[in-house]
Amino acid sequence: MSSTTGDLGDAIVQLLPRLRRFARSLAGNTQDGDDLVQIAIERALRNSAQLRPDAQLSSWMFGILRNAWIDEFRGRGRRNRLFVAAEYGEQVADPASNLQADMLSVQEAMMRLPVDQREVVSLVLVEGLSYKEAAEIVNVPVGTVTSRLARGRETLQSLLTGSSGERP
Amino acid sequence: MRFSDETLMAYADGELDAASRREIDAAIAAEPDIARRVNLHKFLRARISTEFEPVLNEPVPTRLVVAARKTAKPVWPQWGALAASFLLGALLWQVSGRFFRSEPIISRNGEVVASGVLATALSGQLASDQTAKSPVQLGVSFRSKAGDYCRTFQLRDASGAAGIACHDTNQWQVLALVHDAAGSAAQPEYRQAASALPPAVLQTVSDTIAGEPLGAAEEERARAQHWNASK
Numbered sequence: 018m019s020s021t022t023g024d025l026g027d028a029i030v031q032l033l034p035r036l037r038r039f040a041r042s043l044a045g046n047t048q049d050g051d052d053l054v055q056i057a058i059e060r061a062l063r064n065s066a067q068l069r070p071d072a073q074l075s076s077w078m079f080g081i082l083r084n085a086w087i088d089e090f091r092g093r094g095r096r097n098r099l100f101v102a103a104e105y106g107e108q109v110a111d112p113a114s115n116l117q118a119d120m121l122s123v124q125e126a127m128m129r130l131p132v133d134q135r136e137v138v139s140l141v142l143v144e145g146l147s148y149k150e151a152a153e154i155v156n157v158p159v160g161t162v163t164s165r166l167a168r169g170r171e172t173l174q175s176l177l178t179g180s181s182g183e184r185p
Numbered sequence: 186m187r188f189s190d191e192t193l194m195a196y197a198d199g200e201l202d203a204a205s206r207r208e209i210d211a212a213i214a215a216e217p218d219i220a221r222r223v224n225l226h227k228f229l230r231a232r233i234s235t236e237f238e239p240v241l242n243e244p245v246p247t248r249l250v251v252a253a254r255k256t257a258k259p260v261w262p263q264w265g266a267l268a269a270s271f272l273l274g275a276l277l278w279q280v281s282g283r284f285f286r287s288e289p290i291i292s293r294n295g296e297v298v299a300s301g302v303l304a305t306a307l308s309g310q311l312a313s314d315q316t317a318k319s320p321v322q323l324g325v326s327f328r329s330k331a332g333d334y335c336r337t338f339q340l341r342d343a344s345g346a347a348g349i350a351c352h353d354t355n356q357w358q359v360l361a362l363v364h365d366a367a368g369s370a371a372q373p374e375y376r377q378a379a380s381a382l383p384p385a386v387l388q389t390v391s392d393t394i395a396g397e398p399l400g401a402a403e404e405e406r407a408r409a410q411h412w413n414a415s416k
Contacts, residue, residue: 167190177232
């Protein structure tokens with residue numbers, strides 16, 4: 018990238034809605050998600066020299082954000098915090114709802130996924146990346162992404178429907 | 186079982202090559218069970234994606250825009266719909282025309298900082314001791330999430346500019362600035378302190394503030410410390 022840091026900042030600003038979405042799906046709530054985005058922005062600006070000219074900025078930023086999540090949140094054990102954001106809590110507590118008692122919101126179900134499954138679910142199902150793009154960001158072979166994604170989906174399916182996932 | 190669940194998942198995600206895809210297309214047409222399993226994957230994908238889609242339409246917190254622009258360029262928040270009325274160049278030009286000798290807002294080393302009457306008021310004037318005649322009306326003072334002291338202000342000149350300045354070692358950095366054209370030029374004497382802050386400025390306050398605004402006594406203490414926050 019031949020641009021100045023100012024241009025990089027502008028390009029990151031354009032990406033902020035997607036970065037926030039990705040971070041939200043990893044961190045489970047707005048506050049932690051936005052903290053994560055801020056950490057990623059600071060790291061990106063500090064390490065802008067590492068952005069290769071042919072690299073896609075979005076993939077690079079997703080990778081930085083993902084690594085920041087691993088370091089900051091997993092390291093501090095924050096992923097283990099039982100979190101129910103107000104907006105989700107309301108939905109869960111709504112007595113008028115006919116949802117099954119053991120049925121979780123999507124956000125809660127995501128938080129129950131192991132880290133290695135959650136990140137590929139976030140990249141592929143939330144952000145719509147290809148398996149190959151996700152594999153590059155997580156730095157594992159495509160086959161590993163596929164199997165983690167399959168396991169993550171199976172868990173989500175059972176958490177979201179209250180049933181154990183059907184097996185073929 | 187002719188197809189593994191992973192293969193059907195990859196099909197639902199559009200990851201298979203054309204040949205495999207045709208094979209599964211045919212199987213779906215012939216076997217309801219295959220169609221059902223593929224649909225489960227598609228439904229789940231749609232459900233997860235739909236859940237997070239609204240995040241894209243949320244207003245982005247100013248602190249993130251500020252963090253991204255924390256480069257050699259001036260720190261400049263994004264105002265969305267207000268961007269059109271938010272013209273620094275025009276404002277600086279206009280303001281500097283009014284205050285030829287001491288412009289209230291200047292650009293120094295790529296940062297937008299308070300100067301002249303604005304800097305004097307930010308450092309010395311308390312919300313409690315200002316009068317309707319003060320050239321700068323100060324609204325609320327507060328600590329930012331970064332720990333700095335920040336104050337909202339409004340200029341009682343023709344520009345009617347309103348904004349937020351945060352104290353940064355030895356200067357007041359202007360974090361947000363809105364050119365309030367709403368009739369301020371006509372009757373500046375009717376402007377009330379802190380009453381007419383534009384929504385964009387108030388939004389930035391709520392994005393930036395840590396805790397509650399300072400009370401009068403806390404404001405006085407902050408002034409006594411020359412607005413240097415002990416972090």
